[in-house]
Amino acid sequence: MSTATDEAYESYYVPADSKLPIFASLGIFLTVFGMGNILIDMTAGAEHSIGAYIMMVGGLVLGSTLFFWFKTVIEENHAKMYSNQLNRSFVWGMSWFIFSEVMFFAAFFGTLFYVRVFVIDWIGGVGDRGPSNMLWPDYTPEWPLLNTPDPEQFPGAHKPMGWFGLPLANTILLMTSSFTVTMAHHGIKEGNRKKIINWLALTVALGVAFLICQVLEYYEAYAHLGLTLDSGIYGTTFFMLTGFHGAHVTLGTFMLAVMLGRAIKGHFTADDCFGFEAAAWYWHFVDVVWVGLFLFVYILGS
Amino acid sequence: MSAVIEEHHHDDHHHGPAKGLMRWVFTTNHKDIGTLYLWFSFIMFLLGGSFALVIRAELFQPGLQIVEPEFFNQLTTMHGLVMVFGAVMPAFVGLANWLVPMMIGAPDMALPRMNNYSFWILPFAFTMLASTFFMEGGAPNFGWTFYAPLSTDQGPPSTTLFIFAVHLMGISSIMGSINVVVTILNLRAPGMTLMQMPLFVWTWLITAYLLIAVMPVLAGVVTMMLMDIHFGTAFFNAGGGGDPVLFQHVFWFFGHPEVYIMILPAFGVVSAIIPTFARKRLFGYPSMVYATSSIAFLSFIVWAHHMFTVGIPLAGELYFMYATMLIAVPTGVKVFNWVATMWGGSMTFETPMLFAIAFVVLFTIGGLSGLMLAIVPADFQYHDTYFVVAHFHYVLVPGSVFSIMAAVYYWLPKWTGNMYNETLGKTHFWLSFIGINVLFFPQHFVGLAGMPRRIPDYALQFADYNMVSTVGAFLFGFSQLLFMFIVIQTIRGGKKATDRVWEGAHGLEWTIPSPAPYHTFSTPPKDLTEAHG
């Protein structure tokens, strides 16, 4: 089948050679290599680790390379080198990246479900596992698991983290921020710069407020509830799920802050605002993950 | 900065390759990056292969002759990791880079700078991984599946670097896959529908989807390991309410789709080669697309067939058994279609076709032994024996690796502009074909007789077959030096290839000159008559 098209073809921009990716590769390698050495030395009980310096250099190389990378992309875009087709590539790229992030969280949510539904009972000898309770006769299946099978290695928390208070406040903060970021988007569509900047600044503030609340919550957990990373599977799933989410909020807040800076510089028009939209989608994704967390880790989990 | 942009703009589409070594470091060209991936993969193939040869040399006779058991464990682990993540996967990404844009009439990959980034992370990752051999405590020694708690409680300090190496490979794979998906979805020549794409493009679209879906899960499971090792979490420790079996669930949720990541592009390659040399259209193109999609879907819901003996509920074993067997249906559709394509064709047997036919036959053997392993009661006998080793090596070596070699012989004239030496190519094929069967077929027998995998020493009754197996391994291994020679010879010169190269070849890549110019399809092709491969 032959299909010819009469539409004029907007040439697809293929960049010339670039020094950016090799520095980014070097940067990310040094960062994780340094991190690995820090952890190895930490667990071996060494006082100092050369890994810290390697990681610092790596982080610097990676950070500055990414800065110049995004700068280049933004300048190329302003120089009108990007066709609509190329902008669609960015849209697809970001969407698939968010999908990969969804799958990353799926691994940890899956872990939580598997532990709650199966493992907790099986350790108590329920089901096809047979009498595994011979190892730990005092163990009783419960969730949240405060009395771990082996309390010497894993002293359980005294109390679970409730959903009322800080977690509820955080839910409200994030929900609101999803709304405010949409208002900023409306601002872009209307070409109202003041509206963009105000709503976006409010969104960033809400993100920061969320992070502050999370720090307070972690302090509460460690100081008063005995809920720690090494307090057994409840602490493990609690901190890993909320911790990775917090890391994503941090990144999302940073992205939105960059977009705020760009908005102040006068970037973004109604039909050219992919950077903002990408950050906003990421923010909504982080928001949805939180809803899952609030439901499964806080309300149903405590 | 604006001057630089001017220069870029000016360069756009007009620049040829840069001069010197830095061309390869800074390149954003999909053909250069494809070449880099393929050479990297070949180096890893030789590295992983040399580990395998030491393993086979040790197993030539019962008893401990050459290496310490501890080092033997490091070799089996690194052999698996290097071959899976360093040789097979990058080879297919290299093929995707070279071929997908040419097959769909795109000017390049959608995101060229990220493409370079995806590649250059890999050498760093594998340098870090390989360097663990020289660390205190040695390299990872718990098998390429790195089951906890063996890897978390008993692993050497290098486990941590291994984890970060896996993270780097994952980042590379995800970025590479996003590039492939976006290229296919967004850069097809105007008018080319999805059902007009060559099957290689289809299989890679689905492979890339699988990669984006499961590489993050792998990242998740190694992160859990990292936390268990260094921060006292209880993911895989029942004493804290966790479960070592959880590791296997999460790992194999990645691991089973990973198997298809390594075989779906091979299906695409074979589906391109067989029609060419049978001089017929591919039989049942739509059913091939649907079969590939079904395999991809099923690959997400069968993972626990790797865990039948670990202690999962009976209902789970039954479900995973039947679900696994279901995969035989779409796979059977594919094998049927390849055979039906050859049926009544006017066939010739150039080297790519020989490798492709060997693929169909030997991959099917691997598939059938896979069906045997899917049967729960039988698996209780076969589990962790050499039968399993024989099974997955039949799928991966005369499966994935043969398809990669077939692809190299098939497209090398397009890449280099020169024909390879057919006599040498056929010699390479027959040496590999005989070598691989001598190497892996006897492992079925020792496995069924009860020889466990991953051991440096074994009982006397397994001696004969192991000796045969080792002979085959060295034959296969050293034949690959001939492969390297043929490829280098072809790059340096030889009979000039025509644009079409093969009389029966169809597809957009055969409409451009040989060797393919540095930039192709800067404006999309208007005539898509050739497109349906």
Ligand SMILES: [Cu+2]
């Ligand atoms: Cu499997």
